[in-house]
Amino acid sequence: MAVTGDETESAATGDIPAYQLRSPNSGLSQSIVMAASPGTMQNPSSQHAEEITRKREVRLMKNREAARECRRKKKEYVKCLENRVAVLENQNKTLIEELKALKDIYCHKAE
DNA sequence: AGTAATGGACGTCAATTGGA
């Protein structure tokens, strides 16, 4: 299946994926952003709110990347397991053939 | 052509874990 990776692309280019426009956590961060408009005098509480928003954005960004890495590692792990299965299946096949050949030899000797 | 089903990738949240 072809995957476009358009969301990754949009993240890289700074576009906002549609689902991020929805308000997570019942729109908490949105209201905070509204309250902390730049260029105006900020009272301590709005500064605090801005700090909270910034920390949240940093956390989300880190987690986003961590999730990507986690999935990458998981896929790699699964691929390793699949390779191992293939190797073991081949070994098994070879051993079965070998056993069969030995049995043949043994049977003919017995006759 | 339109549509439902399916699968892969993603972002987010929440729980867990390991190190300082």
Add this chain to the structure above:
DNA sequence: TCCAATTGACGTCCATTACT
């Protein structure tokens, strides 16, 4: 004990495929 990293679960989007 706190904090950052990790990861499972969930909901969403998008592309492809199968069916009508």
